Amino acid sequence: xxxxxxxxxxxxxxxxxxxxxxxxxxxxxxxxxxxxxxxxxxxxxxxxxxxxxxxxxxxxxxxxxxxxxxxxxxxxxxxxxxxxxxxxxxxxxxxxxxxxxxxxxxxxxxxxxxxxxxxxxxxxxxxxxxxxxxxxxxxxxxxxxxxxxxxxxxxxxxxxxxxxxxxxxxxxxxxxxxxxxxxxxxxxxxxxxxxxxxxxxxxxxxxxxxxxxxxxxxxxxxxxxxxxxxxxxxxxxxxxxxxxxxxxxxxxxxxxxxxxxxxxxxxxxxxxxxxxxxxxxxxxxxxxxxxxxxxxx
Amino acid sequence: xxxxxxxxxxxxxxxxxxxxxxxxxxxxxxxxxxxxxxxxxxxxxxxxxxxxxxxxxxxxxxxxxxxxxxxxxxxxxxxxxxxxxxxxxxxxxxxxxxxxxxxxxxxxxxxxxxxxxxxxxxxxxxxxxxxxxxxxxxxxxxxxxxxxxxxxxxxxxxxxxxxxxxxxxxxxxxxxxxxxxxxxxxxxxxxxxxxxxxxxxxxxxxxxxxxxxxxxx
Numbered sequence: 001x002x003x004x005x006x007x008x009x010x011x012x013x014x015x016x017x018x019x020x021x022x023x024x025x026x027x028x029x030x031x032x033x034x035x036x037x038x039x040x041x042x043x044x045x046x047x048x049x050x051x052x053x054x055x056x057x058x059x060x061x062x063x064x065x066x067x068x069x070x071x072x073x074x075x076x077x078x079x080x081x082x083x084x085x086x087x088x089x090x091x092x093x094x095x096x097x098x099x100x101x102x103x104x105x106x107x108x109x110x111x112x113x114x115x116x117x118x119x120x121x122x123x124x125x126x127x128x129x130x131x132x133x134x135x136x137x138x139x140x141x142x143x144x145x146x147x148x149x150x151x152x153x154x155x156x157x158x159x160x161x162x163x164x165x166x167x168x169x170x171x172x173x174x175x176x177x178x179x180x181x182x183x184x185x186x187x188x189x190x191x192x193x194x195x196x197x198x199x200x201x202x203x204x205x206x207x208x209x210x211x212x213x214x215x216x217x218x219x220x221x222x223x224x225x226x227x228x229x230x231x232x233x234x235x236x237x238x239x240x241x242x243x244x245x246x247x248x249x250x251x252x253x254x255x256x257x258x259x260x261x262x263x264x265x266x267x268x269x270x271x272x273x274x275x276x277x278x279x280x281x282x283x284x285x286x287x288x289x290x291x292x293x294x295x296x297x
Numbered sequence: 298x299x300x301x302x303x304x305x306x307x308x309x310x311x312x313x314x315x316x317x318x319x320x321x322x323x324x325x326x327x328x329x330x331x332x333x334x335x336x337x338x339x340x341x342x343x344x345x346x347x348x349x350x351x352x353x354x355x356x357x358x359x360x361x362x363x364x365x366x367x368x369x370x371x372x373x374x375x376x377x378x379x380x381x382x383x384x385x386x387x388x389x390x391x392x393x394x395x396x397x398x399x400x401x402x403x404x405x406x407x408x409x410x411x412x413x414x415x416x417x418x419x420x421x422x423x424x425x426x427x428x429x430x431x432x433x434x435x436x437x438x439x440x441x442x443x444x445x446x447x448x449x450x451x452x453x454x455x456x457x458x459x460x461x462x463x464x465x466x467x468x469x470x471x472x473x474x475x476x477x478x479x480x481x482x483x484x485x486x487x488x489x490x491x492x493x494x495x496x497x498x499x500x501x502x503x504x505x506x507x508x509x510x511x512x513x514x
Contacts (some may be wrong), residue, residue, distance in 0.1 A: 094476045121479050158382075163465070164473040178382060181463045196379045 019204065039249040042106060047085040048078055050109040051100065053093040056185075057209040057274035058111035058129075058238070060161050070109045070240070073128065076270055077256045100243055107253075111238035113166065119292035123244045127237035127256050127282035128261065129271075132224035134204035136192050136211065139218040145199055147225045150164045152176050160188050160197035164213040166236065167201040173229045182202065185210060193217045202234075209275050224279070237282055237291055307483040310474045313487055317470035318495075325388050325466070328447045332392025337399030337445075341407060342429060344400070359397045367394050367456050375462040383462045384508040395452050406437035427495045439510050448502035450496045467491065 002115060042048050052059035052066065059068035067090035075086050087234055088109070091099055094136045095109045114124045133215065137145055142244040144150075148167075150176045163170040171179045180197055182188045188200040189210055200207070204224035211221050227234045240257075242250045260266045267281050340359060344352045362370070367390065374386045418428045430504075435443050460469040471484030 097479050115477075117478055137353045160463075164448075165461070168473075175487065180383060181465050181469070183463075193378070194379055 008057060028255040038106065038243075038246045042249070043082045046083060047252075048072060049105040051088060051089050052108075052109045053091060053096055053104040053110050055093070055110050055206070058203065058211075059088075059109050061088060069274040069276055070111050070128070070143055073260065073273075074109050074240070074272045077253065078259065078260070080256045081252050089136065097241065104141075106246070106249070108241035110200055112237050112241050113238050114288055114291035115166075116292055118241075118296045119288075122134060122244045123246070123250050124288050124292065125242070125250060125262065126257055127195045127239055127242040127286050127289055128257065129205075129238040129276070130280050130282050130286075131236035131238060132204045132206055132279065133201060133227050133234075134203070134207045134224045135171070135200065135222045136189060136200040136207045136219050137222060138192060138195070141220060141222070143198055146222055147178070148174055148201060148215065148227055150203075151199055157199060158183060160191045160200040162188065162202060165202065165232075170227050171201070171230060175253070189214065189217060192219050205275055205280065212269050212275070229256045235286070239288060244254075255275050302482060303480060306478060306480045307487060309478075310416055310471060310480075310484045311487060313470050313474050314467050314484065314491060317467035318463060318491055321384065321459070321466040322497075323389060325384070325456055325459065326449065326453045328388045329391035329395065332388070333395035333448070333452070334445060336392065336396035337435070338403050340396060340400035341403035344404065345407060346381070346425070346429075359400060362394060362397045367455060370394060371458060373463050378493060383459075383464045387456075387459045391452055391455070395448055398448050399445055402448070403437060404430060404439045405444075406439075406441035407438045409434060424467045433461070442459050442510060443500050443503050443507035446499070446506065451504075452501055453496060454492060470507055 013134065018280060050071075052061060052068070052071070054060045055068075057068055059066065059070045061067070066086070071086070078084075078204055091104075093110075096110060096112065097118065099105060100108055108122075111123075111129050112118065118124070133148070135145055135147070135151070137143070143154055145154065145157060148159075149169055151159050151171075158178055158180065159176055160172055160180045160182050163183055164183070168179065168181065180191065182191055182200070184249055185202060185206055187240060188197075188202060191197040192200045204221070207221045211217075213217055240253065242253070260270065261282060262284065263277055268276065268278065272279070275282065340355060343355050343361075347355070348422050370385065370393075374381075374390050375383060378386060414432055414436065415428075424430070447478050456466055457468040459466045460472075465473065468488050471488045472481070473482035475484045486498075
């Protein structure tokens with residue numbers, strides 16, 4: 001009897017400490033002043049920490065050096081905001097938003113697509129990069145594939161997509177069967193190169209970058225296209241992500257970003273060397289609110 | 298955001314998991330169990346009655362398969378047979394891998410058939426085929442059915458390894474949902490509960506089967 005009492009008391013202590021942990025976790029980001037203080041604290045420190053997830057050519061860490069299009073953009077923008085130093089840490093893709101909300105870094109520099117579910121969890125800046133889709137196919141494109149509609153229309157084309165990628169949803173909507181799922185872009189290229197799949201669908205920028213940087217791999221990319229599902233063009237755009245509480249930081253960032261996205265030359269001057277073109281510059285009338293609501297611009 | 302468990306996410310992920318469960322996990326388990334049960338019996342009979350060199354070769358292959366991890370075998374087959382779809386590779390590898398275990402179970406079952414039964418078949422000058430189909434296998438199966446069932450459950454619990462070869466089974470479907478919604482705990486917990494709900498009643502059934510077969514022996 002006494003041991004039972006003892007163990008239930010221990011259980012109560014354990015349960016309450018779990019609860020307490022949960023409460024501490026909540027209060028850390030529910031601080032009302034956090035919005036204003038994060039921006040001023042970063043300006044005072046002169047350093048902002050951003051996270052990347054090895055998404056080439058958007059952002060990655062090579063040895064000690066951070067590289068990529070969004071890094072180039074962020075070094076410029078944050079320095080215009082009075083934050084001269086951008087510290088970069090590399091994390092797993094799926095830890096980006098959880099890590100941001102846990103306070104491990106202050107922004108996500110990965111050209112993350114603006115999607116309704118993600119908007120519920122974090123705050124997105126104005127659109128920075130327009131995404132188009134492309135297909136990686138074996139050299140010579142033996143099946144003559146041009147886009148996902150032609151994959152659906154051609155018999156026996158084995159398509160590979162990133163697990164959880166937006167292209168997986170496209171393939172599903174188009175009724176493409178036998179779709180293979182790969183964990184990362186490198187594996188996607190390998191599956192096409194070794195003949196396990198006939199096409200690999202991903203964003204055009206990433207595929208072109210991979211094809212250009214691996215000249216010995218016998219693959220090529222199709223032209224970029226905007227996939228249409230049920231007559232609706234699937235417009236995707238990537239942006240920088242902040243915590244929802246950091247409203248002042250987000251507003252200041254958007255102001256500084258606008259100077260670049262309204263000027264094609266300034267935009268391409270920063271990201272052109274990573275294979276971006278004027279097509280990747282978001283149109284002025286596309287807003288984050290539209291993309292968060294799930295209505296395409 | 299910091300709520301540990303969200304019920305609405307749990308209800309959202311449930312249909313995703315169930316579709317992965319029925320379309321992949323259960324399908325692979327059932328087909329692979331059939332392959333393993335049939336191939337395992339063939340292996341056991343060959344090892345016992347085929348000429349010694351053949352039995353030795355089969356024995357070596359069986360040991361080789363049993364001594365290497367199933368993940369390595371899945372990846373090997375995935376990269377070796379590029380024209381075969383990943384799910385077919387999964388079914389074949391699980392079937393062959395577990396057939397080597399089931400062969401050992403059959404061997405024990407065959408060994409448990411009393412020597413007098415073998416002597417009787419000789420006395421009746423039965424054909425090889427009749428000895429196996431009419432006398433040995435029916436008696437051996439009685440002793441082995443429960444152990445075979447346990448291997449089927451074990452295989453069922455190994456199916457998440459399929460995610461290494463790009464097959465979106467229940468757990469992988471849950472992880473993808475988690476990645477898109479930043480909620481892993483709900484998906485993983487419910488996947489675990491589905492595994493439990495499927496394997497626990499099966500193990501009870503196997504327990505009853507074991508008792509029933511034992512009584513009638």
